[in-house]
Amino acid sequence: MSSTALKAMKVTESTLNITQYLDTNTSPPVSLEHNSNNMIEIKGVCKRYGTNIILNNLSLTVPEGCIYGLLGSSGCGKTTLLNCLMGISDIEKGAIYVKHSKLSNIGLMPQDTALAPSLTTKEILYYFGKIYNMSDKNIQNRTEEVTTLLEIPSINTVISKLSGGQQRRVSFAVALLHDPKLLLLDEPTVGLDPVLSHHIWDYLIKITSQLNKTIIITTHYIEEAKQAHYVGLMRRGKLIEQGPPTSLMEKYNCSTLEETFLLLSKDDERSINTSSEAVRFNELDRVQEESCNSLSNSEFPPVQSPFSKRDRFSINRIRAQFHKNVLFITREVTFLGFIIFLPILICCIHNWALGGNPKDLTLAVVNSEDNCSNYHFYHGCHLNKSLSCRYLYHLEELKENFHLVHRDDFEEAKALTIDNKFWGLIYFPQNFSSYLIKRFERPFYNWTDDVLDLGTIEVHLDKTDVIISRFLIYSMQMKFTSFLEEIFKDCGWPATLGEYPIRFEDPVYGTRNPLFSQYQAPIMVTNFSFYLPMLVTITYIIHEKSSGFLQRSIASGLKKIELIIALCAIQYIVMSVQIVIMFFIMFKLYNNPFLCNIWLPYTLALTQGFNGIFFGLLLSVISKSYMFAITGGNSVFLIFSTLSGFVWPVQGANPIIANIIWYTPLALPTESFRGMTDHGWTFLHPRIYPGFISSIIWSMLYITILTLIILKKGLIDKK
Template sequence: MDVTPGQLMHAVEVDTLCKSYYKSTPVLKGLSLQVPLGKIYGLLGPSGCGKTTLLKCVVGRLKPDAGVVQVMGGRPGKPGHRVPGNLIGYMPQDLALYQDFTVSETMYYFGRIFHMPSQEIDRQTDFLVTLLELPSKRRLICQLSGGQQRRVSFACALLHRPPLLILDEPTVGVDPLLRQCIWNHMLSIVNNRERPTSIVITTHYIEEARQGHMVALMRDGRLLAEAKPQELLDRYNDSSLESVFLKLCEMDSEDSLPDTSAAASSTSAAANAAASTSEIVTENSPLLPKPSNHDRSLNSSPAGATSNSNDGDSLPNLLYKEYVPLGDSLRSVFALPSLWHILAVVGKNFNNLRRRLTFLAFQFILPIIQIVLFCVCVGGDPFGLTLASVNLDSSGELGAKFMTYLDNNTFHVKPFKNLEEARTEVRNVRAWAVLSLGANFSTDLLARFSNPTAATNATLSGGSVHLQLDNSNYQVSLMIQKSVAESFQKFAGDLLSQFGLSPELVSLPVVMDAPLLGTDNPSFTEFMAPGMIVTIVFFMATGLTALSFVLERKEGLLDRSLVAGVTILELMLGHMLTQLLIMAGQTGLLLFFSLVVFQVPCHGSVLWVILLALLNGFTGMSLGLMISALCSAENSAIQAALGTMYPNLLLSGIIWPAEAMPQYLRFISRGLPISQSVEAMRSVLSRGFGFTAAPVYLGFVSAIAWASGLLLLALLLLRIRGI
């Protein structure tokens, strides 16, 4: 939608605008004003009177509770209308600048959003740097003084020479000479006959507003006066706008402000007499044309009636609420994103990363560190375990011979003369177990093997190896039992061979044939490796995006981008494209170290492993975006990301099989974002399954479903919160 000055009477029209942040705290109370085309409109008032709220409604960042806002001939946010967009230049009260960017990079970011050619961006940047007396355009924003940063913020609003400028206190912290230079420039662009600019400016410096064409004095969410500066000075016979403002505030407090509003003339004399009102002093203040029934729903009160009583709480009798057709709402949600905007966001993100190379390097090194530590530290058999031994065998040499069969790599055998000393060693945590042999071990063992039918309980006990464990560590205890049992089986088998008997007599009557899936000698590393690969990729991606919007929202950067015309969807896509490239690099390094360096067995196709890892990274990224959309502060976003990590680790069958959980937890486990993916990864790596196997394709389906749901939820949260 192109708008030319000849089509419009006013740049901004506001009629009975109401806005409350909380139900009991109205900020704007039936405000009406009109900003003429090609003029400077000064909006003056103390902090907290509603100036910034009004401007945010004008630029489309806040939705009014009631009333009508028309900007450059259309409603802000209406599909096809470029507000937010390049019809306006917006300078917020906050700096809203990327501190790690140079002046030139800042201009290029906004210039690309406004579809400006590179040559035009360079030309405008050079002009504005000279005009605003800025240092070199190659200087970082963080290296500039507060006043210089504010001038850069002002330059961003001027960059694309918009027909409407919305400036929230642009001259704060600027020295008087430069302030006058800025006003001279504003007057020159307003008076440009070929491309006249309309300007709405708020300022704390009331006297500088005398240079504007119109001023509006605000207090407590209402207009006290709206007229040309000189007319106000003449009306109140004063030489200072500040004095006029003080007089109006005093008269408003005393409920004696003159009733000279043109809007008041449209109300009945009886209504004016019935209530003491504080009407607006205006040069000409006709109400906006009455809205059609199709566009607005009206209360039953007469049109144009106002009630600005001195208590400041009553609202206008007539409140307009604009009806937005469903088709327009759907088009605004599902409008095709702009490639220019997405590339601008991606370029901005990479510029940001380029200034943080240490952080970027850490993002690539961290998954390598995690998988290296896992492969080196987890899944191996314990070794060097101190074993307190007590050999009381005096009936032969079999006790001493058995001790030689103990694995020297697993055990460090520490001999003791009596059982009590050995037990004390374990109780003092200086040994893991006590291994003891009875006084008749050799005799009883031979009797047990030579005539098993005649063996008594005393013979069986005397010919046994007794083991007392420190059972506080389950894995170590299990390893000790396994190693001692294997040592005894080998020792007894050799002993039986000497008697011409089969060594199999000491084995359990259970034959372990070749496995149908997996390997003959599986390790705990092989069990955990699929889960660790999925988990590292998933939560690294979550961490990358969990703060995507939080920090920019906190600094006001998101507001500025959105007012420039970037949509929420475009911001999300820009962040996702940036993080996808980083996540792909992380995944590649992770899989290289897992499968190539540490030789984690992969019996299936590596292609499915790569695709599954990337898809889970995308799901983790979607979770991070949802957290970023939900949280307003860094601490809460970090806590939310960590809070999702541990339940997934514990319940997804990564550390311990889900089959060991209570039945009700198994259902929860299967529904978590990474549970099916872990099982799919295990099926490819350990079982050699392809995509057609149910565990594998269910892992892909689960990841896609979670990613889609989380992205839609993030988009919905961002739209509800308006970022």
């Protein structure tokens, strides 16, 4: 029979098959039985990113003990297929069967190097060896073997100082380290010397033939794929041809595999563009796309991936993760400086910038009674002297805070105050002293309007700044009281008549003149005990996610709980250092009130720290970028911090809002911390234990939400 006739029969058969699928509105039948001789069976797999179909009803079989070369242009779905095999990405339809479904039997080399840049080659291999639960001796032996095979120059050089090709060799070494039965290699020879590439291929052929290993390798070096036992050509998410390289070249009468690849690609492209063939092939594509959109997973058995069988909880993996975290923190100098110096800077700036009385405030004085140019203060009952000058003398005792500028014209001084040249204007009416004395001499019911008006100091303040205006009012009132007490004492009158009829005794707690920095000290410690661990967690997790190292670790067997335990362990050390720094600066160096035993507030600060860790983890899981996570974290912290009394006491908030504020993450712990440091109260005091309970409840809430998200989409979003 002629080739033309054969081709016609194939086209007719294809058309009949298409018609069959169109008539039944079903996808091509898929066998669900597994052949024990196959390492991998992929059946009817569909995968989409948004509306783009990446894997289009793809089926593929890889026999055990062979090298399967996966060929295709960038974006055809090769890397996505490997990610689906490893369980890194979820499939939407279809079934994946992997014979050896324990992670210790699978070695992955991703397209990106996915290595920790601050670790050396030796440390990277040791880390992954422990992830695979290998013994120290086995790790050492295998490290020597794979580094010799891949000609890695120095195992004690940090990854960041290696070239791109050397980093890929280290990544390859990680995949080979634990001697897996299945190797998934994504572009392993990119950037390597041709001689080394040939050497690697010889090694791969050797381990498949002698040790019955199975290898799936993607490459864009088409000719080197001739050394594979089977090759598969992917285009637009479909496998358009597969088979032994020599058989494919013979089948299509080509002299090279690259020529075969080009011919098949052109035929596939032509099938879309030519009119008669386009109908048939586009109909086939439509059927396949409809199958991706309409098939339910109930038509397939549950997806089996290497993640279906995991090793048990391992202390070795936790230790490896903890050791890696220590190396990361101690070698990233900028990050280490951030951890140590940020709490120092925060505490010092707080005590330098907050709580002190305002200084260098300029006040205008218009004294219609006396310009005080020749006034000299002296004690005595000299009521015939200018009392306005005597009062100004008392005000000038606060020369660090006030700078009095005398003006002759009231309207001019007021205009300058309005023009923001002065913080306020003090005005003494003409004959102020005589009318003030009349207040002392006459009973109050004999006071005339002149006595009331002309015996009163007028003060015009700029009250736009609440703190400064209240300081000015308080200072002028206190100095006026001391001014009256002094006159009464000098004149032999009872000095108490010059005081307000309220006596403030020694305070129960605190000092007679508390500073705002003392009020804010507990807020600073509790808030930044939460904030700093949140920042460190976000920075660490997003860094590992973006480098691909976290994804590779999880794909290699690291459990989420092991990751979190190791993170909490290293963060406990970091938090302890930060808390000790803040305690020393705030309460020892700057002598803010601290009336309790150190362990109770330290414990509360730690609970706030773990609260921040879990919140940071939550943000890291739901965020796709560092910018999004850090912006979200800072925004939420700003809200929580404001509501905790950082700017104003919670008791001053709107009553409805105030009842809600107490349930926010920082409010009750801040009150509890203040109760311990300022009052010396113990845990059982009703103002103390609610802060601990609040912190624990919020941590449990974050953990619950984090668990639900991980169960739904994983620690890393499975696109």
